[in-house]
Amino acid sequence: MDLAPAASAAPVAKPLRLEPFRAKLLAPARVGDPTSARAFARPYRAVSARLQDWEADGRLTHMSTEAVYVHEYTVGGLTVRGLVGSLSLANRSDRAGDRAIWPHEGIHPVQVGELGKRMYEMAMNPAPILLVHEGPPEVRALLQAVVAAPPDVAYLDRAGQQQRIWSITRRDLLESINLGLQDSDALVADGHHRYAAYLRLQEEHPGTPWDWGLAMLVDQLDTPLFLGAIHRSMGGVTFAAARAAALAAGAQVQTLPRQVAVQELAPETIVLADGASWAVLTPPPGSGLAQVEWLHNVLLPRLPLPPSAIAYHHTADEALQRADAHTVAVLLPALDFAAVRDLVHAGRLLPEKATSFQPKPSLGVLMRSLLDEPVAPS
Structure with missing residues (x-):
């Protein structure tokens, strides 16, 4: 929808x-x-x-x-x-x-x-x-x-x-x-x-x-x-396709071991995983977009096919449990209240399930x- x-x-x-x-x-x-x-x-x-x-x-x-x-x-x-x-x-x-x-x-x-x-x-x-x-x-x-x-x-x-x-x-x-x-x-x-x-x-x-x-x-x-992140698992999307779309969107992409990749999740990064491969994405600076906006507005349109389904997860472990050869997990950083407030005051809306207030x-x-x-x- x-x-x-x-x-x-x-x-x-x-x-x-x-x-x-x-x-x-x-x-x-x-x-x-x-x-x-x-x-x-x-x-x-x-x-x-x-x-x-x-x-x-x-x-x-x-x-x-x-x-x-x-x-x-x-x-x-x-x-x-x-x-x-x-x-x-x-x-x-x-x-x-x-x-x-x-x-x-x-x-x-x-x-x-x-x-x-x-x-x-x-x-x-x-x-x-x-x-x-x-x-x-x-x-x-x-x-x-x-x-x-x-x-x-x-x-x-x-x-x-x-x-x-x-x-x-x-x-x-x-x-x-x-x-x-x-x-x-x-x-x-x-x-x-x-x-x-x-x-x-x-x-x-x-x-x-x-x-x-x-x-x-x-x-x-x-x-x-407390503001937490909501992570994604995207069915019908391979790790290679997501990585290629990120590169096409101008992101810096680092392929890293699992423990290093998870530790690199930060306000300016996104982590991709399929259970076997891991990458840290750093979108190009100056876009003015929150990472969840960049994912939905910039990266997803560059996939060869849209995800067959997107599931939402309140913990990284839940998202990673869904990852496999045909489903990529996307770990996102949390936004803070001031960032969300300033974004809406500027007339923007975040994608669905961008934040988790708890x-x-x-x-x-x-x-x-x-x-x-x-x-x-x-």
Whole structure:
């Protein structure tokens, strides 16, 4: 499928606002349990009734009042803290200086349509999209004051994440937070297709609860997300063909032993392997492209035939396990937040699955039902 810009609709414009909502929370024993995904399975129109049944037998909690939530989770020694609320979507602008939300990857329009239909049938945002920004000090101070108190909810989930939630219901505090956020802009860290589906649903149903979409906003200056690389294995591509395409694209190519090649992976290099041969590519300087862009925009078009399939891997070992005489593994360096931010502010989009923001929260910690909102939040 061809990739399209991350949102065909006009982007969400400033001020960035998060509004309160009545959260649904899976019971602690259900969060992080893969079987909980059954609650959101087909038929999607039955999801709301299914969750009502879960609430009746104690597998789900429904908060009694609307709030914006501070959600803090810890896994593997890393703690992430974010604000979870209903992101205002109705204010739009095509001007780059007005933009509040910046996607950084392309999308598949068919997938956007499928996700939008699914959410509409469920009448739910089953998980927040993950946004990241460099937050203003005044908002950071407000949140630190909130988390100084004991959390309203705290537990260790089935996936090993320690969850903590604080509810913010005071209107004066919420307005102070939104006042501090009004000039902020945020990067979509996870949920590009859901964000595009949010925009499509808002355009199709203006003046309804679809004017908002569930989001978690993380301050990269407070509790930063880790950015990892996403590697590739390309079926139907031989090592020799990939090496020749790199040379034709002007890259410096060094054939090296395995251990040396892996150690040479760096911000300016790419590693190719088929399990028997290894090479380190250094694209020509001055292209202005990130290595993942150079791979997709420069090297791949020079292959004699396009890959029959591209698989994506969060570890180098996973990619290398797929490598053989007819599949080349491509190890890529990770980008940092500043590089991604500057790239999108310059009007560019990265290829699909260019970055991995980690760790992501477990499914089911905070959910939003649109059936709770017969009229849009004020």
